Amino acid sequence: MATILVIEDIPSVMLSLRVVLEGGGHTVLCAGNGDDGLALLRRGGIDLVITDIWMPGKLGSAVIAEGRGLAPDARFLAITGGAPNGSITPDHLVGAGADFGADGVLFKPFQRTELIAAVTELIPAVALQP
Amino acid sequence: MAFFDHVPDWRRDGRGLSGSLAWTGTHFGIRGLEERGLEAVADAVCAEDRESFLRIFVPTEEASRAGEFRLGLADGRVVFLYCDASIEMAADGRPARIFGTLHDVTDRRRFEAQLSDILREREMLLAVIDACPISITVADAQQPDTPLIYANRTFETLTGYTRDEVLGSNCRFLQGPDSDPAALRVLHDAVVTGSQAEVRLTNRRKDGTPFLNRLVLAPIRNDRGHVTAFIGLQSDVTDEARREEADKQRQRIEALGRMMGGIAHEINNLLQPITLMTEELIARHTDDAERPYLDAVLDCALNARRIIGDLLAFSRPSGRKAEVMDAATLLHDALVLIRKAVGPGIVMDLDVHSGDDRIAVRADKTAFTQVLLNLAGNAAAAMGGTGAIRIALTPGRMVAAGSTGRCARIDVTDSGCGMDRATLERAFEPFFTTKPIGQGTGLGLSVAFGLVKDMGGEITLDSAPGRGTTATVLLPEVIGDWYHGHHTRH
Structure with missing residues (x-):
């Protein structure tokens, strides 16, 4: 199965993602902010990065941009629940690219089946071999 | 005077x-009169x-002549002279003698x-x-009941009354049943105390149509400080007030939208673990x-997600896939779904302005259908x-x-119950509803507002x-030659 890095600042969201992903047989690494996540990514061996977008410190879109340089083979899934102050504007989206530079986007709250489908689609076929 | x-x-x-x-009397400042006679006058x-001066001496049949000419004197003065002359003709038809008087009429001419x-x-x-493009009236404060004594042309075009109809009357004939009593009190006080006042009040034209009048009333005082008259300046601010009101409403809704966006972010993050872990x-x-x-917990979480999703439609730019298409086509496609949704008791009348004059708009089909569905749902x-819902393009x-x-x-x-002003003002607010509790979330119009925006x-x-309600959606025309190519592909 795949090794998945989850970058998410809210512990309960992180826990729920881990429960589902580990239940699916994946290895899950956790980071509570962008910089910690990039440090883990630098060590290598990660197939998929699931990152929140609006986090304190580095934004998810920046994590994706930097992460692609660090791990060219990794895929990126953005998860977002909208901007904390509701200030997200079309300019914002255009500036970041409407998909935040990710290979896929899930809008919170997404369901278990949506998460599993997105992960299955994004991780390389070789990693899926048990 | 001179003879x-x-x-x-x-x-x-x-x-x-x-x-x-022969010259008797003043010389009017003419030099050389003694030596050169009339030649000296002609030079001055x-x-x-000069022509009007010479005409007096020209041989004609008339026995008396009068004329006026000016002297330009050496000291720079100009003297207006009036000449009244009588003429004695010789046998050869030429004047043998000309005599008369000359008057200095300078002062009279200057005054005139x-x-x-x-x-x-x-x-x-x-x-x-x-x-003046502003309506101006003057009312006489020294006559009983302060009647109008002046009204300009703009007053006539503004109110529809002619001057003849209104001069002599107190201008309260402009008031109607909807004139704000508070504004009238302010005007009354200004007249009593002789002070200046500015109010907005709903007035009526001659044909009965109301308009919002911004009225400035200013007293005119005489030397002793007594108020003798009032100037009234009237302007029609109906459109201005409507724009202000619309702006205010939009700002309020946008502020609400930002708040909703912020709340949605928090709730979404709370719903995420509830959903996933449930x-x-x-599964286990x-x-x-x-x-x-x-199942019950999950059901609640999913319902909450739906409500938050509606809220976000109100507040959040969606990044939906908008495509450029003909407005009539967009409307026709949407109506197919809506006819099914409104129920059997509702008739939908569609009046599509068609012909060559197509209007291309940029819209997301699903979002547009949602807007129309919400509007039709409210109408129903x-x-x-x-009843019947009329949809016109x-x-x-x-x-x-x-x-x-x-x-x-x-x-x-629609021809339904309609809304009063207070309801209308809040109609786009999220969760504002007039439906009984449990029969609507109060998000329909909020969502429509967000999608249209x-x-x-x-x-x-x-x-x-x-009187019923008309909801109006305006979608800006998209310019370009997109349509031709789009059209021929079909």
Whole structure:
């Protein structure tokens, strides 16, 4: 199965993602902010990065941009629940690219089946071999 | 004044100026009168007036002549002279003797010139006031009931009354049943105390149509400080007030939208673990007797997600896939779904302005259908589930960035119960509803507002209790030759 890095600042969201992903047989690494996540990514061996977008410190879109340089083979899934102050504007989206530079986007709250489908689609076929 | 008696010597001078001149009285500053006689007078006459001077001596049949000419004197003075002359004719038909009087009329002419200046100025001022694009009236405070004594032309065009109809009356004839009593009190107080006041009040034109009048009342005082009259300045601010109101409403809704966006972010993050972990538990306890408890939790989470999703449609630019398409096609496609949704008691009348004059708009089909569905749903509810909804598409005008100024105007009209002003003001607010508790989330119009805004358009409501409601959606026209290519592909 795949090794998945989850970058998410809210512990309960992180826990729920881990429960589902580990239940699916994946290895899950956790980071509570962008910089910690990039440090883990630098060590290598990660197939998929699931990152929140609006986090304190580095934004998810920046994590994706930097992460692609660090791990060219990794895929990126953005998860977002909208901007904390509701200030997200079309300019914002255009500036970041409407998909935040990710290979896929899930809008919170997404369901278990949506998460599993997105992960299955994004991780390389070789990693899926048990 | 001077008296003169001149006997011309025609052999010496064809003009008749030479000869013997007897002069009694003032010389009017003319030099050389004794030596050169009438020639000296002719030299002193202003060049422009020489002809009228000479005409007095020209041989004609008339026995008496009068004329006026100016002298330009060596010291720079100009003297206006009036000449009244009698003539004795010789047998050869030429004047043998010319005698008469000369008067200095300088002062009189000066006064007349000044007077005509004053009259001209007064006329000009009156014309300016009359042509002023603001309505101006004057009311006489010294007559009982302060009647109007002046009204300019703009007053006539503003109110529909002619001056003849209103002069002599107190201007309360403009008031109607909807004139704000507080504003009237302010005006009354200003008249009583002789102070200046500015109010906005609803007045009525002669034909009964109301308009919002911004009225400035200013007292005119005489030397002793007594108020003798009031100037009234009236302007129609109906459109201005409507724009202000619309702006205020938009700002309020946008502020709400930002708040909703912020709340949605928090709630979404709370719903995420509830959803995922409940589903994970359901997956692990498929055959468990207590599984229905988990189903209930999940159900709540998904319902909450739906409400938050609606809220976000109101507040969040969606990044939906907007495509450029013909407004009529968009409307037709949407109506197919809506007819099914509104229920059997509702008739949908569609009035599509068609022809060559197609209007291209940028819209997301699903979002547009949602907007129309929400509007039609409200219309159906307002009519208690039975009645006709009229949907009309016409070309309209709106101000939008990068647009031609033209737009597609879609009116959704019902003949239902209508809304009062207070309801209308809050109609777009999220969770504001007039439906009984449990029969609507109060998000329908909020969502429609957000979706239309997302398409660069505008949505407004026009309604009154008992008169039904018209919801108007304006979508800006998209410019370019997209349509031709789009069309031929089909």
